[in-house]
Amino acid sequence: MHPAPSVIIFSSLSGAGFGLLFFLGFGFPTVTGWVAFVFYLIAYALAVGGLMSALFHLGNKKNAVKSYSQWRTSWLSREAWCAVAALLVMGLHAALQVFFGTTVAPLGWIGAILSLATVFTTSMIYAQLKTIPRWNQPATPAFFLAASLAGGALLSGNVDAALILMVVLGAITAWHWIKGDRRFAEAGSTIETATRLQGRVSLWEKPHTGENYLTHEMVYQIGRKHAAKLRVIALALMVVIPVAVLLIFGPHHMPAIVAVLSHLAGVLVQRWLFFAEAEHVVGLYYGAHGAKRAG
Structure with missing residues (x-):
């Protein structure tokens, strides 16, 4: 999306x-x-x-x-x-x-x-939302809750809790990505189910010559290489850097500020990916999701 x-x-x-x-x-x-x-x-x-x-x-x-x-x-x-x-x-x-x-x-x-x-x-x-299989999984609420608690622990100065929660957040985020990459196939939605046509169906010509609301909002695609790089950046900013800063420099004011800013920046990157990687089933009607883009 x-x-x-x-x-x-x-x-x-x-x-x-x-x-x-x-x-x-x-x-x-x-x-x-x-x-x-x-x-x-x-x-x-x-x-x-x-x-x-x-x-x-x-x-x-x-x-x-x-x-x-x-x-x-x-x-x-x-x-x-x-x-x-x-x-x-x-x-x-x-x-x-x-x-x-x-x-x-x-x-x-x-x-x-x-x-x-x-x-x-x-x-x-x-x-x-069953129409977006990547989101339609238990890891989605788990990620939102873990991110909120990790950020809250950082902002409230509960360093020990923050260190644990950020590691948990990193694990849940990875689980969400791994599970999410398989969810569209697991959901069983195909161009055949989307069009209700029998037999092997392929797109001969796109329904529209130009962009419309659905293609703009629901059929956004990001290349695999770019997504992989952004996942690394998100985890580094959201988890690795804050944990390293707090462990090395301790819970002092400046290190804490750096940790909070890095964490929030990482959450923003992850949320961008959360939407950019979400494949809506309506994309099948427009020829999307047939194969993953290489980058």
Whole structure:
């Protein structure tokens, strides 16, 4: 699929923001006053900023409010409700810590669970789509959750947890790629199933002489060589460099900043690949997915 910058920024930054809220909700670290204010400011800037960037992907911005009406059947609607609930609960938790120096543990726990639930609902928007086999697998929500927790651990200064979670994130990311490379074939979608025609079917002529919405959004393809290079870059930035920096230089301010920036850059690269490598079954109608491009 065509990688939309707004969705990439949304899923990457909001995930890190809600990950930080998760750790703050459980008291890691336990902070009050201005220190708490800074932590919550970073968390809300990432979470809310990421959510706001998603609005740019809507053709009609006024329709955003309608996303709250379909919570029984839509993961997008559930994401919207979870996000609002998490931000409200954690906002109250933050106010008590910043202005009154008081921590109400059960309130923080509820906010933390809602924060992680928001990330899960975001992941299920993609994982539920049978029309995109690469996403339709358990590794998709696992990756979103691992990335959120790893980013949250880094931002909250929980170095030991961050080191473990980043290694876990790297393993889940590799699992997602390996499994994802086989998912389209495993799903059994072919040009024959797409056209409902019997026997051996081949494309004689493309349905359109020019690009349309479907070919622009759903039939984006990236060469194998470029994808392989970007996978290495993503893992290096997202996992290897942050882990190495923290292990060598320790949890000091500058190394921690370098680790956070490198990690977020790696997540952005991985999310770009997440969309660029996703093969929508509609591409079969346009002659895509017959063979992988060499680069």
